[in-house]
Amino acid sequence: MTRLILALGLFLAATVTARAEIDIDVVESPGGTTAWLVQDDSIPFVALELRFKGGASLDLPAKRGATNLMVALLEEGSGDMDARAFAAATEELATYISFDVSDDAVSVSARFLTENRDAAVALLREALVNPRFDQDAIDRVRAQVLSGIRSDLLDPDTIASEAFNAMVFGDHPYGTGLEGTEASVSALSRDDLVAAHQGTIARDRVYAGAAGDITPAELGALLDTVLGDLPETGLPQVADIAVDTSGGVTVVPFDTPQSVAVFGHAGLPRDHPDFFAAFVMNQILGAGGFEARLMTEVREKRGLTYGVYSYLVPKDHAALYMGRVASANDRIAEAVAVISEEWAKMAENGVTEEELSAAKTYLTGAYPLRFDGNRPIAQILVGMQMDDLSPDYVVTRNDRIEAVTLDDVARVASEVLQPDALHFVVVGQPEGLDSGIGQ
């Protein structure tokens, strides 16, 4: 068990130091599952987050969309309950159980009231271990998924992301939408869903975080109830894939007044020694606020967009550095030019001492504010484990930000930002932009 105190005192020396006490218990269940816990009994419920590493990337080649459809069916009937009986049972207990899937994980988010926790946990266990995959539920949910897929085909944001991913990742699972295509989803059988369930939801790939009104012993028992009867292992994780882009623009013609552009190239994996420097650099280039260079240049100075952002995307098997902007068809070319220019400028010259200092104050000050409820804390705990961090990260993290120097950012900017590899996928009727490499 590790006891930690998260200090909030990194502002100005003269101010009173605020402190958040985040005590992380590392709990080992009798059955051998590890979970991180922040115990706090001030509100009589507990938030639980589970992640099964792998997610939709484990779809078998001809079965794209199987994991997504399987996950959507977990709440549609299990054990002796059909879909409506299961829904009625969760309503009766006022518990929240939701399932989601990303490229890299199947996620479970749950909240249990203390007063009926055992019954609610039993429901979650049934959903995860004993899903029924009734044919009528499969047909009903499949129709919803197909409706979503058809909508995606006409949504400029999704068109842009999918075109970018297809260009970068090709046949790797990251190269196609995890919902699958109309053809692949229509062809999925019940057996495919059972296989996806067996292949993705297994004990050897689970991560758990909890926060709220529960003791370590109770959490251990809960984990064994929920996870104990799952298979020990599932499908092997997929291979890594290198990201290799060429600079330029790909236009996807689509009749809509505002063009949407997704842009990017290779990034850094989460465990790269320069990740923190890159993270700080991105804060200055294009993360979040109005102060970032992209926002200042594209929005504040020129009024070309409502929002422009860049972000590091460290996936489990590939690392990207990406961004997104949207501008009217007759203005997107200018937005693309300004972004390219800013990309090159920072690669060449790095950042200023002032910018670095402002970014650090923001990042270190904002970090403790994330721990402001059972739900966000449980999510942070499970995320840290998936990133292979240790519990003391919550106290060392700000020191790592502070340790980034101006030279670090300059070096990382020159290595990570590759103006020659920055590729824009533009969806719309952009004026003055044509598909081409090396523009």
Added chain:
Amino acid sequence: MLKRLACIAATCCATTLAHAQDIEDDVTSFTLDNGMDVVVIEDHRAPAVVHMVWYRAGSADEPRGASGIAHYLEHLLFKETDNMEAGEFSRVVAENGGRDNAFTSYDYTAYFQRVAADRLELMMRMESDRMVNLNITQEDILTEREVVIEERNQRVENDPGSLFREQRRAAQFLNHPYGTPIIGWRHEMETLTLEDALAFYERHYAPNNAVLVVAGDVEPDAVRALAEQYYGVIPANPAIGPRDRVDEPRQLAERRLQMRDPRVAQPYVIRTYLAPERDPGDQETAAALTLLADVLGSGQTSVLVRKLQFDTQDSVYASAFYSGLSLDDTTFGIVTVPAPGVPMQEAEDALDQAIAEFLEEGVDPDQLARIKFQRRAQLIYARDDVNTLARRYGAALTSGLTVADVQDWPDVLDAVTEEDIMAAARMIFDRNKSVTGWLMAPDTDLAQAEMTTETEVTQ
């Protein structure tokens, strides 16, 4: 599942959650001498605070012809004041590890920052400054007008569902300003001027037209002292009076719209009915409508989902929606997204049939018991999220309600009977007060016939 479809029905805020006695114990409210209302919500678990100032001025308070000015002004409040340069507000917040933003609705405009609790005073100093000291230039406003037009492009022009929502609201509210979009009609946005912005600012931005909400790791007495120091010294604007808006004429005929857009992949049928909102000391009807929406459309066991998605499978998504948080009359809505091969008229008929059956069958008492237990449980879950609590109070107090109304609301909901819900249903489902919309692709009927064939082939 299917969060995307759920967006079709989404109104600006989620159905209001109830809150518990435990929460009331953490809420303190008072009014400054100049008329500014203050609400303090304590949550000492994390050393953070959210600081919000809400103005009782939204898009429905705009002069005719200047639609979008409330929202445009919201953007301009991040520009120059007598004491701060353009962009300085957000920069200082960020330098202190915080985040800030703002939002505009029909009935309110609100500004907020989320920072470490010991930064509260700095936030008050800056927010009180821009309440009265805005000093924007012609240059600021032209660039920012481009930004809000791009915002409209992003939120509305690029999304046929949003364009359709604008058309439906314009049909629903013939005379009341709720028929005009918050972000503004594009042709009017393009002509908004510095004078328009300043006129709105001077007319509405004053302490006696504002609500301060502070939530987090704070003590009410300390908040009061700071509020008096920074906001209390600003004189009230005596010209601010009651918010009198024009009324809708009596609606005598149902209104129907069909819109086709090539970007529509999934057609749907949506109908809204003019409905009463929550009024101070008089929330019973709104409570019944809130639970009616739950009974009809919330979750897998609800009436429309059961009848249309499970029993007949005419629909891939069906729901009902209502939010009583509104200064003036609002709407109650129902929606169905037809399954492939189900023509629009059949989908609408099935929806009408489901409502007709419900009016015959009444409320399932077990379902109502579950809904009420969930509402009570939300009193517990809500305490985990002080930002949402802060928004609840801010929105209520700028939508004509009082702190007491917010605190009574859970009990008012809990007291609603099956008979109340049925009475509300009989009152609301009057086609002469409705707007029915079909959103379709140019070739919706054809496309659906093809889709049916395709499904049959592949399965």
